[in-house]
Amino acid sequence: MSTSSSLPPSDLPSSESAPVTRDDARQAMAALRAEIARHDELYYQRHAPVISDYDYDQLVKRLQALEAAFPDLATLDSPTQRIGGRPSEGFKPVAHRIRMMSLDNVYSPDELREWEARCRRIYDGAFDYVAELKIDGLSLSLRYADGLLTEAVTRGDGTTGDLVTENARTIRQIPLRLTNPPAADIEARGEVYLPLSAFQRLNAALEAEGEKPFVNPRNAAAGTMKLLDPRIVASRRLGMFCYELFANGAKPFETHWETLEWLRQAGFPVNPHARRCATLDEVLAYCAEMESQRAARDYDTDGVVVKVNQVRAQEELGVTAKAPRWAVAYKFAPMQATTRLRGVTWQVGRLGALTPVAELEPVFLAGTTVTRASLHNEDQIQRLDARLGDRVIVEKSGDIIPQVVGVVAAERTGAEMPIVVPELCPGCPDRQVRLVRPAGEVAWRCPETRCPTKLCQSLQHFAARTAMDIEGLGEAAVEKLVREGLVADCADLYALTTEQVAALERLGDKSAQNLMAQIERSKTAGLERLLFALGIPDVGRRKAQLLAQRFGSLAALAAASEEDLVAIRDIGPLTARRIREWLADDRNQQTLARLEAAGVVTRLEKTGPAAAARLAGKQFVLTGTLPTLTRDEATARIEAAGGRVTSAVSKKTDYVVIGDSPGSKLAKAKALGVALLDEAGLLALLAEGDRAAPTA
Numbered sequence: 001m002s003t004s005s006s007l008p009p010s011d012l013p014s015s016e017s018a019p020v021t022r023d024d025a026r027q028a029m030a031a032l033r034a035e036i037a038r039h040d041e042l043y044y045q046r047h048a049p050v051i052s053d054y055d056y057d058q059l060v061k062r063l064q065a066l067e068a069a070f071p072d073l074a075t076l077d078s079p080t081q082r083i084g085g086r087p088s089e090g091f092k093p094v095a096h097r098i099r100m101m102s103l104d105n106v107y108s109p110d111e112l113r114e115w116e117a118r119c120r121r122i123y124d125g126a127f128d129y130v131a132e133l134k135i136d137g138l139s140l141s142l143r144y145a146d147g148l149l150t151e152a153v154t155r156g157d158g159t160t161g162d163l164v165t166e167n168a169r170t171i172r173q174i175p176l177r178l179t180n181p182p183a184a185d186i187e188a189r190g191e192v193y194l195p196l197s198a199f200q201r202l203n204a205a206l207e208a209e210g211e212k213p214f215v216n217p218r219n220a221a222a223g224t225m226k227l228l229d230p231r232i233v234a235s236r237r238l239g240m241f242c243y244e245l246f247a248n249g250a251k252p253f254e255t256h257w258e259t260l261e262w263l264r265q266a267g268f269p270v271n272p273h274a275r276r277c278a279t280l281d282e283v284l285a286y287c288a289e290m291e292s293q294r295a296a297r298d299y300d301t302d303g304v305v306v307k308v309n310q311v312r313a314q315e316e317l318g319v320t321a322k323a324p325r326w327a328v329a330y331k332f333a334p335m336q337a338t339t340r341l342r343g344v345t346w347q348v349g350r351l352g353a354l355t356p357v358a359e360l361e362p363v364f365l366a367g368t369t370v371t372r373a374s375l376h377n378e379d380q381i382q383r384l385d386a387r388l389g390d391r392v393i394v395e396k397s398g399d400i401i402p403q404v405v406g407v408v409a410a411e412r413t414g415a416e417m418p419i420v421v422p423e424l425c426p427g428c429p430d431r432q433v434r435l436v437r438p439a440g441e442v443a444w445r446c447p448e449t450r451c452p453t454k455l456c457q458s459l460q461h462f463a464a465r466t467a468m469d470i471e472g473l474g475e476a477a478v479e480k481l482v483r484e485g486l487v488a489d490c491a492d493l494y495a496l497t498t499e500q501v502a503a504l505e506r507l508g509d510k511s512a513q514n515l516m517a518q519i520e521r522s523k524t525a526g527l528e529r530l531l532f533a534l535g536i537p538d539v540g541r542r543k544a545q546l547l548a549q550r551f552g553s554l555a556a557l558a559a560a561s562e563e564d565l566v567a568i569r570d571i572g573p574l575t576a577r578r579i580r581e582w583l584a585d586d587r588n589q590q591t592l593a594r595l596e597a598a599g600v601v602t603r604l605e606k607t608g609p610a611a612a613a614r615l616a617g618k619q620f621v622l623t624g625t626l627p628t629l630t631r632d633e634a635t636a637r638i639e640a641a642g643g644r645v646t647s648a649v650s651k652k653t654d655y656v657v658i659g660d661s662p663g664s665k666l667a668k669a670k671a672l673g674v675a676l677l678d679e680a681g682l683l684a685l686l687a688e689g690d691r692a693a694p695t696a
């Protein structure tokens with residue numbers, strides 16, 4: 001503590017040249033916290049760390065040393081205060097106090113009898129069974145402290161899961177408070193599922209918005225529980241059935257049946273079909289009954305869980321490495337039907353990928369008549385060895401599109417014909433366009449940029465109600481425009497003349513004028529719709545909205561780097577690269593330039609020029625979780641008012657907006673004397689701007 005050779009403020013202190021004055025320490029600590037936060041972000045959000053764990057630990061150690069030397073400068077939000085060192089802004093991993101095990105499966109009554117025989121060999125006391133439906137969802141653990149729901153944790157790997165309490169709270173069946181808990185520490189476990197009706201509504205909505213639908217209700221439920229916005233989770237109407245209980249870490253009742261009874265009385269959702277069975281024959285009868293009623297239920301079940309009822313017997317039977325011996329899953333056969341494969345249609349998508357669709361003799365399966373089923377891709381056809389005329393097995397497992405999963409080879413007559421991938425694009429009838437299958441991809445693609453089918457598909461997408469909303473530009477009109485060579489990309493739509501349109505086959509003056517008016521009107525559809533309409537790979541409606549809010553204009557988006565894109569929540573590295581590649585393409589750039597020249601609105605215009613001036617030039621940094629606004633919403637509102645949101649606090653920062661558990665940005669802001677705002681303060685500032693803004 002003798003010399004005071006101060007460091008430049010931006011430099012990080014090394015252990016050799018520790019700063020000695022208070023001011024030096026303050027600055028060094030702020031810089032270290034900022035540096036650690038930056039590495040945390042690279043590590044957790046971008047999955048692209050730039051330093052080794054060792055170097056990271058050294059940074060933390062230096063900060064710890066400084067905090068030890070100047071304890072009054074230590075802050076509660078310091079990265080050194082967090083368990084494990086590295087905080088995550090995603091879901092916090094939480095260790096299960098009692099492992100969440102999986103179950104062994106059996107596939108036939110015989111296998112179930114073998115399971116019983118094994119149980120009887122190990123345990124010679126008396127026991128009976130409880131049989132329950134096996135819900136095809138995801139397991140969740142609910143923890144209550146003194147009757148209050150405090151934590152909800154996903155199964156994860158069985159040892160550690162993700163903390164998803166906020167999302168679990170949105171499931172209305174889950175009690176948030178227990179009136180008469182038998183212990184201070186209660187853990188209830190069960191299965192979260194998405195009702196089939198809700199699944200179909202969700203997928204229809206996703207498809208209408210140009211998003212990828214979920215493959216099945218289980219994936220939809222799992223994907224929903226991992227959403228960062230509980231309000232979206234709430235809108236999806238998840239359900240839950242509970243089936244396990246621990247009080248202070250132990251099973252509180254002598255039988256599983258009593259446990260279910262208690263859960264039900266305590267207000268937990270318990271599946272009404274659970275049944276106590278005295279013998280294995282009763283269990284088998286239950287399995288057959290449940291399987292036969294399977295298609296009538298509004299949730300997916302994939303079997304029956306059979307449990308030894310007596311806890312004492314359960315304890316004696318014990319567990320294997322991965323599963324309890326006292327319980328087993330009896331799996332239902334998938335819902336299948338056999339029918340004749342009449343033909344295969346190769347559909348060309350908007351991006352040129354070919355999808356083989358099986359044309360079937362109509363067959364009734366799980367409540368609907370099936371005439372088409374997916375064959376996915378060429379590899380799948382080869383795996384199945386499917387041939388035209390084959391009797392095929394079609395399966396439906398909650399999926400909207402049934403799949404061909406097998407061939408009844410024994411029924412072949414020899415007249416079956418191989419399914420041949422077309423060599424030429426079926427969507428390019430006038431040209432001989434060879435299909436390509438890029439290395440590493442499963443789909444054949446039409447490489448022709450002028451492929452009329454691709455073009456028709458993308459123009460229809462451009463004109464869709466959820467995109468630019470050009471009424472009258474349906475399949476037939478699009479095909480005519482493309483066939484006549486009037487339109488080769490979406491920008492050409494804005495160069496059409498009424499005469500050209502009126503001259504199209506069977507399109508009179510009146511409808512030509514209507515269509516022209518619709519096209520003109522679509523110019524003001526707005527940036528969000530435009531970004532979705534363009535058909536940028538991976539950009540559905542939601543991502544289009546995020547991009548519009550973040551960049552505010554097509555020009556700003558076009559100038560964005562891959563890193564800028566990845567910085568947006570919900571945009572991963574692969575999507576960022578695809579967006580970047582699309583934007584970098586010459587043809588696309590020309591299209592964008594011509595759209596702009598045609599007068600298509602390419603910037604966010606919600607707030608108008610007067611409002612945009614309100615916070616013009618002001619720089620904001622957000623840290624922590626705000627009580628009501630998501631980070632994207634806060635960013636959008638600041639940007640709509642003319643402000644800018646940056647990621648790092650610097651001397652140029654005007655305001656730091658602080659939410660719950662702020663990161664090191666708070667310390668940095670304090671160190672630099674930047675004005676601090678909470679959410680209420682931010683909203684007040686935005687409102688104040690409203691009053692102060694010129695009314696013109």
Ligand SMILES: [Zn+2]
Pocket residue numbers: 348425426427428433446447448451452453454
């Ligand atoms: Zn083609």
